[in-house]
Amino acid sequence: MLDSLIQTTLDNGLQVIVRPSRRAPVASFWVFYRVGSRIETPGCTGVSHWVEHMLFKGTPRYPRGEFDKAVARAGGVFNGMTGQDWTVYFETLPADRIELALQVESDRMVNAVFDPQETELERTVILSEREGSENNEFYRLHEEVQAAAFLEHGYRNPIIGWPSDLRTLTREALYAHYRTYYAPNNAVVVVAGDFEPEPMLAQVEQYFGGLKPGPAASPLRIEEPPQRAERRILLRGEDPTAYFLQVFHAPPALHPDFFPFVVLDSVLGGAKGMGLFGGSANNRSNRLYRALVERQLTVDVATSFGPTIDPGLFSISATLAPGVEHRAVEEAIWSELEAIQRHGVTAAEMEKAIKQTRAQFAYSSESVTYEAYWLGFSQVVATLDWLAHWSERLQAVTAEDVQRVAALYLQRRSQTVGYYIPDREVQG
Structure with a gap:
């Protein structure tokens, strides 16, 4: 998997990994952000998952729904996910159309709108998603056990967030989180597939090289103490x-x-x-x-x-x-x-x-x-x-x-x- 791999870092701190592969005439573009529920604290749990949703709500260049249509017309698939340690977006497209992924991801890295009305609508969606999960007793058991297993570390929190935080998080807090963590200096871009490496690196530089880095994220200083009691x-x-x-x-x-x-x-x-x-x-x-x-x-x-x-x-x-x-x-x-x-x-x-x-x-x-x-x-x-x-x-x-x-x-x-x-x- 690591043969023919090229790794570099742009001047703005964006880490880039390019891996040509001729197994099929397709290419896959991923952007990982070093942010997830791991770094969240009481009062803002679920903020990373919510921001992940908001980046699908459009930019001035790609209003809501336009990106979805563009990927569908190009014959591709896309998605986004939030985990404990990361948030990720990806597109897999015919190799000759992979530039669309670079256009979209570089755009929403800095230009996501966070429309106040859309933000409130998404609050309702996420709370409804939580309530649906809570109807499953095993989900509730898992959430309770996970929270009990960790006293201090952010891994104790559900990725979707606690209901009290989801009801009180503001649009301003979400946007500040976006501006802090969804930036080139906190991201890793990966491109794999059927392409020539040098032109691909040039395209990554073209779309991402001019983006300004965000503030340096504070390192996580919370260390879970040893568990001494059942x-x-x-x-x-x-x-x-x-x-x-x-x-x-x-x-x-x-x-x-x-x-x-x-x-x-x-x-x-x-x-x-x-x-x-x-x-x-x-x-x-x-x-x-x-x-x-x-x-x-x-x-x-x-x-x-x-x-x-x-x-x-x-x-x-x-x-x-x-x-x-x-x-x-x-x-x-x-x-x-x-x-x-x-x-x-x-x-x-x-x-x-x-x-x-x-x-x-x-x-x-x-x-x-x-x-x-x-x-x-x-x-x-x-x-x-x-x-x-x-x-x-x-x-x-x-x-x-x-x-x-x-x-x-x-x-x-x-x-x-x-x-x-x-x-x-x-x-x-």
């Missing part, structure tokens, strides 16, 4: 299905323990692609599936772990089978975790976990769209060197590494556990 959430509601969620603090992308933890996650819950476009392997042979689903304690089980800038979370979630108690599920999980801590994992498990994780990662980076995503994501969350040596570092993980990280990170005193209990069970 935390528990008991959520009750009308959904008749019972849910279980358990989380532990886990190493960030650049930590030496990251890749051993990837393998541990695969052994427990199955291999995953770990990107926006990554799938998962057939997970029925993993330890937690055998311990929970095959024993009819739960109807499903899943684990989640991914690359983050700061220490994030490793989670285990399950939907309980009818009549099963949460405590039985929790102890069955601990039986598996403690077995790995005491006895380690087998050579067969190691081989399968590494092989399937490599396959899922390859799948999640096989098109020019996926490739461009991984280049930008890695530059923001880790480094391009981290991406270049992904497979090598994964294959270097040993069974001893996996046993060590299981013992270090998966401790009862540092867990945050959530039970969703249907009201009918409480009343019974």
Whole structure:
């Protein structure tokens, strides 16, 4: 993925990554901004997600809806997303029409309108989106557990924001956030696809080189303190299905323990692609599936772990089978975790976990769209060197590494556990 790659930085601080690829006559353009819920503080949670929405509301050059039509006429696709560590926009187009993406992204980097009426309409849309999610009891459980797992760090906040902040954020606060963080000196541009590199670099310079940098963003100084006490959430509601969620603090992308933890996650819950476009392997042979689903304690089980800038979370979630108690599920999980801590994992498990994780990662980076995503994501969350040596570092993980990280990170005193209990069970 990194062969033929060209990397440069413009005078205004914009980082540029260009990767020619002849696999298809298409090109993909991504702009990552180093802003997400990670840097948000009480009173302004959800501001990054809201600003992401507003950048689709138009500029003087591309009034609302005109960009959508232009991309559709050119035969392309586009989208935007906000995460904990980043906000991103992308367009994938026929290679001979990729200039449209540069025109649009350079324009809305500095000229988004933030019309007051549109801003208020979007407040209603986002609050409605939140309320819709809150109708899902597992969503509510996840939000409560995530907030309990972090005392100080911005990872405790939902990306969409807390309702009280969404009701009070002003247009001026949104616009100030935009002017501070959505600037060339806080962005990474990636172009991958069927083009000649030098003309593409010239076009990037043409459209982005004259944009003024924003103010230097203050570094995040909040560091989550070590968790020294078990935390528990008991959520009750009308959904008749019972849910279980358990989380532990886990190493960030650049930590030496990251890749051993990837393998541990695969052994427990199955291999995953770990990107926006990554799938998962057939997970029925993993330890937690055998311990929970095959024993009819739960109807499903899943684990989640991914690359983050700061220490994030490793989670285990399950939907309980009818009549099963949460405590039985929790102890069955601990039986598996403690077995790995005491006895380690087998050579067969190691081989399968590494092989399937490599396959899922390859799948999640096989098109020019996926490739461009991984280049930008890695530059923001880790480094391009981290991406270049992904497979090598994964294959270097040993069974001893996996046993060590299981013992270090998966401790009862540092867990945050959530039970969703249907009201009918409480009343019974």
